[in-house]
Amino acid sequence: DIVMTQSPDSLAVSLGERATINCKSSQSVLSSSNSKKHLAWYQQKPGQPPKLLIHWASTRESGVPDRFSGSGSGTDFTLTISSLQAEDVAVYFCQQYYSTPPTFGGGTKVEIK
Amino acid sequence: EVQLVESGGGLVKPGGSLRLSCAASGFTFSSAWMSWVRQAPGKGLEWVGRIKRNTDGGTADYAAPVKGRFTISRDDSKSMLYLHMNSLKAEDTAVYYCTTDYGYCTDGICWGGFFDPWGQGTLVTVSS
Numbered sequence: 098d099i100v101m102t103q104s105p106d107s108l109a110v111s112l113g114e115r116a117t118i119n120c121k122s123s124q125s126v127l128s129s130s131n132s133k134k135h136l137a138w139y140q141q142k143p144g145q146p147p148k149l150l151i152h153w154a155s156t157r158e159s160g161v162p163d164r165f166s167g168s169g170s171g172t173d174f175t176l177t178i179s180s181l182q183a184e185d186v187a188v189y190f191c192q193q194y195y196s197t198p199p200t201f202g203g204g205t206k207v208e209i210k
Numbered sequence: 211e212v213q214l215v216e217s218g219g220g221l222v223k224p225g226g227s228l229r230l231s232c233a234a235s236g237f238t239f240s241s242a243w244m245s246w247v248r249q250a251p252g253k254g255l256e257w258v259g260r261i262k263r264n265t266d267g268g269t270a271d272y273a274a275p276v277k278g279r280f281t282i283s284r285d286d287s288k289s290m291l292y293l294h295m296n297s298l299k300a301e302d303t304a305v306y307y308c309t310t311d312y313g314y315c316t317d318g319i320c321w322g323g324f325f326d327p328w329g330q331g332t333l334v335t336v337s338s
């Protein structure tokens with residue numbers, strides 16, 4: 098199984114400042130057949146199900162604010178919130194869908210400093 | 211509006227059985243792969259298993275911890291997804307989410323996908 102390791106476990110950022118979450122996969126999730134990175138990011142607020150933010154490592158879902166962006170290579174990925182808003186307080190998970198079983202990172206809790 | 215509504219959760223004794231249901235609406239259910247993902251209280255996300263659409267074979271895959279105990283099925287005529295859980299253990303205690311899986315098959319190879327949207331979840335508690 099591909100192991101997804103997120104860092105940090107939590108971070109506190111001032112309103113309007115940048116938040117950066119890292120996700121590392123134990124093997125490449127870049128497909129040679131379609132040249133796509135099989136990596137997604139989710140946001141989960143308390144008491145709610147996860148919400149898809151980004152797929153293919155950098156494709157933002159419709160309706161997701163453009164302050165959220167994803168980047169990365171075959172094994173190292175980053176979710177960036179360019180200007181943290183109060184409504185962004187949540188836990189963020191990365192997920193690889195390159196191979197079965199799909200696996201998730203342990204989550205990063207984002208709070209307001 | 212795409213909607214997924216889970217039901218069937220509850221308290222069950224170790225070794226018991228339970229069937230979860232997921233009612234889908236707002237999209238062509240028969241064209242979709244579907245997955246179950248669970249989240250133990252205060253913990254992260256764990257994929258349980260998926261079922262492909264019938265045109266991709268309609269087969270199911272399972273995570274190692276549940277293989278042989280859980281079975282996923284679908285009724286496309288009713289837009290319903292099911293998770294049959296047997297021999298339940300305390301470690302199966304979790305909120306179980308139903309989600310659309312953007313997996314696909316191409317050139318004879320099948321790829322799993324990302325998950326969107328998710329239902330609100332149903333809580334399964336395994337305890338004596």
